[in-house]
Amino acid sequence: MTSLSRGRAAAIGLIAAGSALAAGHLVAGFGDPRTSPPVAVGAAFIDLVPPGVKELAVALFGTADKLALLIGMALVIAALAVAAGLGSRRRVLPGAGLIAAFGLVGVAAALTRPERGALPALVSLLVGVGVFTWLHRLGQTPAATEIDRRRFLATSGLVVVGAGLAGVTGSWKGSGVASSQQAVAARLPKVPPPPIPAGADFAAEGTPSFLTATRDFYRIDTALVVPQLRAEDWRMRLRGMVERELDLSFTDLINRRLESRTITLACVSNEVGGNLISTANFVGVPVRDLLLEAGVRPGAQQLITTSTDGYSAGTPVEVLLEPDRGALLAFEMNGEPLPAEHGFPVRMVVPGLYGYVSATKWLVDAEVTTFDRLAYWQQRGWAQQGPIKTQSRIDRPQRNAQLPPGPVTLAGIAWAQHTGIEAVQVRVDGGAWQVAELATEVSRDTWRMWRLRLDLPPGEHRVQCRAIDATGTPQTEARQGVVPDGATGLHDTTFRCA
Structure with missing residues (x-):
């Protein structure tokens, strides 16, 4: 039995792993991009790590924490792929088994997510094992002639090109709510922002400008891939401890009484002197109006809002019912529809509360309940209530x-x-x-x-x-x-x- 060279064995492992990820990404692109294997594994990792690890990542990388996680995952996958190749210089089974095991991790991760889309991970597993086995057998052909060597290189090159095309196609199919945002922009009611008086900042002397440009607004959340939710498909239920459930479409929402508010949002992960704080104009429907219409029952303590990716935040009902609090279900930011990364089509903003208890993005469900039910960060040891500190x-x-x-x-x-x-x-x-x-x-x-x-x-x-x-x-x-x-x-x- 011919033994593969170290270089050829490592290359086979890398090509097989890349092909597996690209195939899974392609399948996810035709369905839900969040089921792409690396995304599902990364999201499961984010959910499982202790709060201290998350805080360390934010402290080290700031708003680039997700990019750092993806790069780290890529390095780990590459290392495992090389190990699979080097462990199979003579026999295909060790490397194929390692790739299959990693594929099963992807399947398990996908099944823990709210989307429960395991098909892309299964496709990744089959493609990874198949490509590894195929190239391994081709690579073991005695390279006695220049033709044999060229055949292996040409086949490997074609696999790499195919994997690249699959990955690009998956990204293209799974991206974009631009057309929905354009349609929303054309039909949003015009609600003038509150006036900003002269002398509201000292930007010429080193402070930020009073309003933060949308592109510069900080972003901290648990979504490894930005959810792509169209306004045309959006619905939200207000349910739980209420007299009357509300079921709202996006059209229902924008046809209600609207308010425009200038609000400074701050992240609970902001260290002393940190930059996880920004200010913008938001337009939306007062949350208080919705709660009053639904009729909050006695004993209710919090409103748990849930994102399309399963993230949840619990906001005290008594805060939301304050007449002057100004909490909004917002759909506009700085005069434009919300960017996808900031929650398009609808998010919640609550002045005076840290985002982890109030600022749910990609909002699709709202349940009035008690503090007995723990939201995402409360399950991980964070405080039940999060008023912003001076x-x-x-x-x-x-x-x-x-x-x-x-x-x-x-x-x-x-x-x-x-x-x-x-x-x-x-x-x-x-x-x-x-x-x-x-x-x-x-x-x-x-x-x-x-x-x-x-x-x-x-x-x-x-x-x-x-x-x-x-x-x-x-x-x-x-x-x-x-x-x-x-x-x-x-x-x-x-x-x-x-």
């Missing part, structure tokens, strides 16, 4: 900046959504707190910019800031991590004047 951040100077001595402008942001910011104080090198100048307030549901001009001598300086909310309560100096209900502590930065 926080502040220094944006300028940046850490380790080199500045000339003399006049220096410090600038940053502060937030205490649905309470409001009364003041921001800054201290330099452990000295007395000094009151910063605040930008014009837009609403208590949005961030507020601050700045302070100081004359600083040469040397290294350490600056801290703290916000004081509209009740007169300063943010806590006690350091706490993001688990279980958001980080606390004072942000600081160091820089040198020379």
Whole structure:
């Protein structure tokens, strides 16, 4: 029996694995893209890992955490594929068995997902084992002639090209809600956004602009692949502890009373001084209106909203029923239909609550229930309720900046959504707190910019800031991590004047 060279054996493993993934991706593209084997495995991994691992990923990679996971998966798959090839230099069974075992992992992962689409994973398994077996036998043909070598290379090349075409076709078939978004844009009622007064930011001096461009709005969620849900197919049930269930289509939704609100959203994973906070104009239907129409029964405690991919968040009913809370089922963001990555066609936004208890994207179900039922993050040890904590951040100077001595402008942001910011104080090198100048307030549901001009001598300086909310309560100096209900502590930065 001819023994394969190491290079040829490794190549056979890689080609077989690539073919398997491409075939599964192709099949998923003609059905539900979320059933693509690597997506199903990655989503199952996200669901199973402890909260600490998720927080570490966000801390290390920020909004690129999903890309980092996909790259990591690709490296693991490549390593296993090479191992399968090298383990089968003489006999096909060890490598084929390893590929089959990995395929079964994909099938099991698919069956744990809400979509329960195991067909793409089964196709991946069969194609992977089949290609591996075929190329292994072809590769063991004694390479006594140039024709034999060329036949193996040509066959392998054709398999690679076919796999590439299958992968591209699967991505093309499984992508895009652009036509639905265009149709929605043409029929959305025009609801003017709240006016933004002059002086709402200090962007020229280092703060963010008051409104965050949609492309720059942070994104943290559990969806490894963005769900592709058309507005024409969208429906949502409001059910559970209500007197009357509501069953809404997208047309039903946009024909109701609408509100436009400027809201700052913040992620519970935002570390002290972090950038997982953004502000946008949202248009949608007041959640309170829907709850009042449905009639919430006594004893109800939370509204569990569920995404099309099975993610859920539990929002306190008493918060949603507050007359001035302004929670929305939103379908428009910054004057356009929601982007797919931000929840098209419908998501929920609730001022003053962290997203993990309020900001469900790709929303398809809403159930009024009690706190006995645990939503996604509560099942993983996070707090039941998530009011946003008063926080502040220094944006300028940046850490380790080199500045000339003399006049220096410090600038940053502060937030205490649905309470409001009364003041921001800054201290330099452990000295007395000094009151910063605040930008014009837009609403208590949005961030507020601050700045302070100081004359600083040469040397290294350490600056801290703290916000004081509209009740007169300063943010806590006690350091706490993001688990279980958001980080606390004072942000600081160091820089040198020379």
